[in-house]
Amino acid sequence: MAGQPEERYEDSQLYRIRHSAAHIxxxxxxxxxxxxxxTIGPPVENGFYYDFDxxxxxxxxxxxxIEKRMRQIIAAGHPFTRQALTAAQARELFADQxxxxxxxxxxxQGGLDEYGNPLAEKPEISIxxxxxxxxxxxxxxxxxxxxxxxxxxxxxxxxxAYWRGDEHNKMLTRIYGTAWKTPDELKEHLRMLEEAKAxxxxxxxxxxxxxxxxxxxxxxxxxxxxxxGIITEELERLAKEMEDKAGYLRVRTPHLTKEDLFIRSGHLxxxxxxxxxxxxxxxxxxxxxxxxxxxxxxxxxAKARSYRDLPIRLAEYGTCYRYxxxxxxFGLMRVRxxxxxxxxxxxxxxxxxxxxxxxxxxxxxxxxxxxxxKYVMRFSLxxxxxLGKKYVDxxxxxxxxxxxxxxxxxxxxxxxxxxxxxxxxxxPKIDVQIWSAxxxxxxxxxxxxxxxxxxxxxxxxxxxxxxxxxxxxxxRAPLSTHERMVGFLLEHYAGNFPVWLSPEHVRLIxxxxxxxxxxxxxxRQLREQDIRASSDLSPQRMNAKIRxxxxxxVPYMLVVGENEAKAGQVSLRVRDxxxxxxxxxxxxxxxxxxxxxxxxxxx
RNA sequence: GCCGACGUAGCUCAAUCGGCGGAGCAACCGCCUUGUAAGUGGUAGGUUACGGGUUCGAUUCCCGUCGUCGGCUCCA
Numbered sequence: 218m219a220g221q222p223e224e225r226y227e228d229s230q231l232y233r234i235r236h237s238a239a240h241i242x243x244x245x246x247x248x249x250x251x252x253x254x255x256t257i258g259p260p261v262e263n264g265f266y267y268d269f270d271x272x273x274x275x276x277x278x279x280x281x282x283i284e285k286r287m288r289q290i291i292a293a294g295h296p297f298t299r300q301a302l303t304a305a306q307a308r309e310l311f312a313d314q315x316x317x318x319x320x321x322x323x324x325x326q327g328g329l330d331e332y333g334n335p336l337a338e339k340p341e342i343s344i345x346x347x348x349x350x351x352x353x354x355x356x357x358x359x360x361x362x363x364x365x366x367x368x369x370x371x372x373x374x375x376x377x378a379y380w381r382g383d384e385h386n387k388m389l390t391r392i393y394g395t396a397w398k399t400p401d402e403l404k405e406h407l408r409m410l411e412e413a414k415a416x417x418x419x420x421x422x423x424x425x426x427x428x429x430x431x432x433x434x435x436x437x438x439x440x441x442x443x444x445x446g447i448i449t450e451e452l453e454r455l456a457k458e459m460e461d462k463a464g465y466l467r468v469r470t471p472h473l474t475k476e477d478l479f480i481r482s483g484h485l486x487x488x489x490x491x492x493x494x495x496x497x498x499x500x501x502x503x504x505x506x507x508x509x510x511x512x513x514x515x516x517x518x519a520k521a522r523s524y525r526d527l528p529i530r531l532a533e534y535g536t537c538y539r540y541x542x543x544x545x546x547f548g549l550m551r552v553r554x555x556x557x558x559x560x561x562x563x564x565x566x567x568x569x570x571x572x573x574x575x576x577x578x579x580x581x582x583x584x585x586x587x588x589x590x591k592y593v594m595r596f597s598l599x600x601x602x603x604l605g606k607k608y609v610d611x612x613x614x615x616x617x618x619x620x621x622x623x624x625x626x627x628x629x630x631x632x633x634x635x636x637x638x639x640x641x642x643x644x645p646k647i648d649v650q651i652w653s654a655x656x657x658x659x660x661x662x663x664x665x666x667x668x669x670x671x672x673x674x675x676x677x678x679x680x681x682x683x684x685x686x687x688x689x690x691x692x693r694a695p696l697s698t699h700e701r702m703v704g705f706l707l708e709h710y711a712g713n714f715p716v717w718l719s720p721e722h723v724r725l726i727x728x729x730x731x732x733x734x735x736x737x738x739x740x741r742q743l744r745e746q747d748i749r750a751s752s753d754l755s756p757q758r759m760n761a762k763i764r765x766x767x768x769x770x771v772p773y774m775l776v777v778g779e780n781e782a783k784a785g786q787v788s789l790r791v792r793d794x795x796x797x798x799x800x801x802x803x804x805x806x807x808x809x810x811x812x813x814x815x816x817x818x819x820x
Numbered sequence: 821g822c823c824g825a826c827g828u829a830g831c832u833c834a835a836u837c838g839g840c841g842g843a844g845c846a847a848c849c850g851c852c853u854u855g856u857a858a859g860u861g862g863u864a865g866g867u868u869a870c871g872g873g874u875u876c877g878a879u880u881c882c883c884g885u886c887g888u889c890g891g892c893u894c895c896a
Binding site for chain 1: 821822823824825831850851852853854855856857858859869886887888889890891892893894895896
């Protein structure tokens with residue numbers, strides 16, 4: 218164990234199994250659809266896929282058929298053999314496979330891999346063969362199809378995918394499969410998928426009455442229900458406390474703005490597609506804002522600034538609207554109206570590192586508080602090819618600011634990975650990447666450097682030397698948007714929010730309706746102490762009331778019967794099932810208040 | 821936006837081959853007065869997402885629109 222380097226997935230037997238399963242699937246598909254053109258089929262996390270250009274559509278019933286055929290091929294025990302070819306030989310072999318020919322061109326001329334990404338060195342062209350199927354492939358594979366356990370294999374779903382991941386290319390049919398070494402591992406994987414469904418924020422959001430969508434309001438425009446309203450207010454309170462301590466100033470800006478603002482900011486050419494179309498009044502175009510930055514820039518510009526004033530940190534939970542493409546909407550994680558935990562920090566170059574790391578520290582405080590540990594800090598860089606299109610055209614400043622960020626992160630000892638071609642149009646950024654319950658990746662928090670827009674807004678400060686300088690701007694959103702944060706937290710806690718975030722802290726459960734009044738009296742006392750409490754006066758048995766409270770994941774249930782009413786006490790049932798019978802109310806109140814005040818993780 | 825699937829009561833789901841749309845939970849009205857995850861009887865609830873078409877007859881078959889889901893692309 219110790220000292221043994223962990224085996225890379227690419228070198229593992231499981232990788233070979235999945236890669237080979239993909240080939241076997243391709244063989245089966247081609248047997249059923251001889252006119253199909255085949256493209257690529259790599260292993261992925263938990264499985265594999267293969268993309269086909271099929272003459273028609275394919276159904277879930279077809280998957281069963283294909284799966285059955287795959288098992289036959291496996292059972293026949295065909296060896297996998299590798300053969301190296303020249304480009305000319307490969308072209309001849311795949312003469313009627315246009316996608317393969319394109320791959321061969323890439324391999325030969327550009328040194329591109331199957332996704333169209335540049336390769337470090339020009340690879341040898343090789344093919345792998347088993348039974349009747351031959352694929353252009355660099356391998357590796359299992360030695361014999363029998364090394365795949367046919368009972369540990371399952372085809373999962375059919376999806377569309379663009380050839381080489383480019384939306385301008387043809388949409389292919391992708392078949393996803395999963396493969397494991399043993400049937401037990403497959404079973405376990407399927408069980409995990411089921412479990413993930415149970416903590417899907419869309420399911421929990423409905424069950425816990427956090428938010429809804431309504432067809433007449435529109436897609437991607439969530440309505441926060443009272444429970445969701447409480448959670449977002451708690452998050453805002455948290456942000457305000459933390460930002461007050463860190464020297465932020467709070468501002469408020471309108472949802473609408475004239476077109477001129479986004480022309481100046483430079484957002485329109487980059488961003489127009491994701492903006493709601495403008496409304497025109499008396500010859501003037503107005504947009505709903507897709508971000509808050511330009512308005513904050515205007516606040517910065519509202520008066521003359523001195524180096525003594527910097528850094529200036531302007532914060533706002535700003536509501537923005539982005540016209541995300543319909544197919545991209547996803548529960549609360551990807552929406553069209555969002556409330557951002559936004560702030561812009563205007564600082565000098567000398568102050569940059571401290572300010573940037575101050576934001577990273579803020580992230581860490583939040584992540585500690587929420588006990589978030591499964592995330593990756595991604596350093597999102599520009600790509601030279603995108604200059605002038607996706608990115609502001611100034612390679613020198615890109616290099617400089619990227620170096621600044623890299624230096625700050627390294628000096629601060631913060632682990633991160635670098636990702637090319639993921640920057641904002643105005644500068645590099647650190648994105649905090651998280652994964653939803655069903656495995657989709659999202660940026661939760663973001664911390665961005667902007668070296669371009671302050672100049673466009675003619676932002677400046679008077680330096681010590683008496684010359685005007687342009688400040689740097691840091692855009693940051695450590696708590697993401699309310700929408701994505703609540704979606705994430707729902708899954709993170711599986712709906713079991715810590716006390717301070719729970720929409721309802723305490724539910725009173727009178728055993729008979731003789732205790733209704735006693736329960737109501739306690740509710741009043743709790744509310745007086747800023748504890749969110751209600752009583753269940755429905756004509757049901759106590760057991761049913763407890764069940765209802767448990768299903769809503771209320772952290773504390775106070776059961777009151779004749780005994781408690783007589784003694785002026787309460788019996789506590791905690792969400793985790795633990796109990797403390799006949800305790801003084803004052804003692805309970807202290808416990809709850811302490812949990813709320815400290816935002817404690819425990820109940 | 822693209823490929824595919826799906827859309828039945830507030831929620832979770834039934835409805836044979838095209839032949840009078842059902843159940844549980846929730847809601848409402850009662851009865852029971854109950855000790856830590858569903859006591860019980862009744863009532864109400866539907867233009868089967870919407871709009872066309874085929875048919876004697878459509879929840880069911882076909883077309884379109886909208887929405888949702890699985891992916892792709894994109895992203896806080």
